[in-house]
Amino acid sequence: MNALLAFLAQFGLSLQAPPIHVLPHETLCRIMDNNCAHVAAVFLIDRPELNLVRGHIYLSDRVDTRTIKGQSIILHELVHAYQVQSGYYKAEECHDHLRAENLAYTLQNAFLAKHGHKPVRAFLPECPRITATKWTPYKP
Ligand SMILES: [Zn+2]
Numbered sequence: 001m002n003a004l005l006a007f008l009a010q011f012g013l014s015l016q017a018p019p020i021h022v023l024p025h026e027t028l029c030r031i032m033d034n035n036c037a038h039v040a041a042v043f044l045i046d047r048p049e050l051n052l053v054r055g056h057i058y059l060s061d062r063v064d065t066r067t068i069k070g071q072s073i074i075l076h077e078l079v080h081a082y083q084v085q086s087g088y089y090k091a092e093e094c095h096d097h098l099r100a101e102n103l104a105y106t107l108q109n110a111f112l113a114k115h116g117h118k119p120v121r122a123f124l125p126e127c128p129r130i131t132a133t134k135w136t137p138y139k140p
Pocket of ligand 1: 076080101104
């Protein structure tokens, strides 16, 4: 965790690491409306009936956190934690969500590249009237 926080600090992102919980993959994909293929972790979720706390990170039990890929998934969620803690992420508009994901994937892939790994494919929200060339990486 400290290595991940140090990595983010290089980019000017300092944050309080939120609690991380591991959930069975099937539970996580049900929470994400059965989007089972791509879900590895969730952060901004408000499901009191499932005892999920907004601001905590929920990881799939299929993520091996000892690997660089697994660490990169935690790093991605820590970027979202930073975005919430800093007030950057309001999640009111699709465009905000898109920019938030853009930064998370950019830093996740920078972390993977640093360790000689290939980038992951970004799964981004599809926002109306915004094309891929119009949004810009977030600079803290
Ligand atoms: Zn994300």
